[in-house]
Amino acid sequence: MGVGRLGSIGLWLLILMLCVRQLTRHFSALVTPSASEHERLLEGLHGKHLNPDWLSSVLQQAAQKGQQPLPSNDVASLQVVLGTEKFWPQSQSAQLQLDLVGMKQPVYLYLKKVIARDMPAKSAQALRRDLSSNRNEARFYQEFSAEMRARGVPLLQAPLVQEDFSCLDTKIDGDEEEHLREGGMLLLLECADEGFMQTSPLSFDQAALSLSLLANFHAAAWEDRDLLHKASNRLYATGSYWMLDRRGRAELQQLKPIWKNYLEAFQSHAPDFLAQPSIRMLAERLERTAVWVAEQLRPSAEEDFATLMHGDPKAMNMFLPTIMAENSKALIIDFQWTGVGYGVADVAMHLPHSVHDAALRDGGEEKLVKMYYNDLIRALEQRLPKPRLDAFTFDQAWHLYRLAFVDYARMVMCNFFKGASPAAFQAHAHRPNVGFLYRNVEASLHFLQQLDQHLRYVEELRGEQPVTTVEVSPDQSLR
Template identity: 25%
Template sequence: MSQIKPIPTPTDITADWLAQHLGWNVSGVSAKAVGTGQVGATYRFSLTDPDPDAAQKASLIGKFMSEDPVSRATGIAQLSYVREVKFYQNYGNTKPLPIPTARYAVVDEATHDFALLMDDFPSHRPGNQLTPATLEEAKLAMGAAASIHAAWWGDKGLDTHAWLNGSQAASGMNVDGLFEMLWPAFCARYGDQINDQIRATGEAYLGRINDWITQRPGPRCLTHGDFRPDNMLFLEGDPAHPIVIVDWQTAGVGNGATDIAYYLGTALTPEMRRTHEMSLINLWIDHLEKAGVPQADTQNLWDIYRRDALAGFLMGVLASMIVAQTPRGDAMFLAMCARAAAMVSDHRSFELI
């Protein structure tokens, strides 16, 4: 059994630590909490006097266990911390992807304590779930998704990892039981903020979610699982990295159309989605085919997209009940549910189970 590397806390990331563990020579390090994540704690480490002749950055992003006990317990129970580190160890740095390069990734699978240090993109602007995505952002998201999905399209090795969501090697979860337990609490918490479409969608899927999960067709590929604006960074003028996809705590294996349904159903207003979804899905498929995905594998992706309109709604309900409650989180989860419920209604998704 390999020795687990020491797992640093944010205060451990000093100039001496960087010299010892990364071989980087800097004169100082300052840390500042950043981001809006509710399951992990994220910091920006600004580095003083990095070596201009080496592959050193002026800053790094570090992720650690949440300091909130509720969110930390959720991260442990859902394998979120283990999953993200293992994604970077097994996949993240192995092919060109629109993601940060991980410089240090270690996890203790017994305690789930972890540390992840990645390249920072300080000039990029973060996406915002509360502000509908622009058409340009949506186009960039389609290209990024295609590059991720195509990289391991049809790779049977994905299903050998028990830590990947949806893997055939993973233990099945009774999502129906979880939803039936949390749906009444969701309704009680948000009361009259829940519109008729949200309520009708939740009621329609009671007792049917396990069927929806088990009936998902292939072909299978690596999926992000939480593909939405809060997990994206943008700088349209950057030719190398116009978009960067972060937060791989929900990485999984499944059909890439689920990521697309999740994004278009939660990131765009219903009106914008109705206007642009066909052209955006076709753009995603064009990128897949240019990346080598056979045309035979792209023929039924529209129907899978329609069927998986539930994805964003399900995340909005379940996540809101199992992480620390915040005003921004409440607004975000309600927006996700409202937009996704409209998509479910538009496409009569329930009938496709």
């Protein structure tokens, strides 16, 4: 082999090594936050550094409000716990380690920051919607969480809620998006201890526990006119992130093309099931009923069965005990979409999004809703006279659940099925924050079977002619 060829090989090896080094640095930067990013995490809303003296004063004020979960107010030092940083498009978060004066063991708080200037480019309407949800969470912790905790709801304490969303209340002539970029929030939250975990999808037993948590949450504000009037003014008058008017009715225009793409992408997986007329026409049927269904799910603070609904009760917004026991309790977080509503609407989102389809089959869905209902009634027995309890029958709960399932399905098919395919599902398969029905083929097809059945119920209520079909389950058709 000649010297020239050896030199050429050496040159290519050198270039390859440089490329590998560059890629390694790039990957490390993606995985390990830089020192500057840690410094940004420890900045307040207006650039002020979060130092021990500041945090000590925050804890002292929180103690007076009953929101101080730590054993001392005196902070000697604080730092970001490496590996807990999350730089989401909408927010930044991390666990903070605090060393307290006179204590050997460190303690921890959860930090969440929302800085509008750091959010990705979006329309003024979308930015306003996102910032409004952050203000909603801030108001929940500031004005409602202490009362809900006093009523027996297991909530984490919030030593600090600092927000500046005045931009939402002022109108300007000019660039509205730029004006909204002035908004922000800083939240410090108690950390769940080591006895809790977050996981998705949930098994039947885990779902029973999460539904018990929701029942307890809903019972705490059930038909409490004063609390609900306050919530309708300070939180969302109608809770949930998927509410039709909140999303915008123009979003319905996406329904048919997205459904057409879904049918094409999954046709080979369940050809007989997806070929049924009632299934192929799901988009048209949803579009025809969407506005009417949404109107049935907007109770005022004065109406029977109204309560505070969480609005985004996915499994990853819950902490379940790592060891399941008879008296086990779960915790719930993230109140960006909390407002007045029907409690079973939370259930109708939670089951398809976060519970394994195996737990919902063969009557499992209705059985879990019945378990939620029974837990709700038991909790309400402590607060309401029997005639008011008797008014809310299981048939009434199941009726509202079926309406709410169709309402949430409209959001799924207008948004979460966008770009759906077996390959896309596989890419999200190990992401627990993503709904199980749009990262698992069997769960997705079972969801469509449920939707068909609940839509038929809605169509009967409206006096519409049902779509004729031959019953073929996705399991029979699945290939």
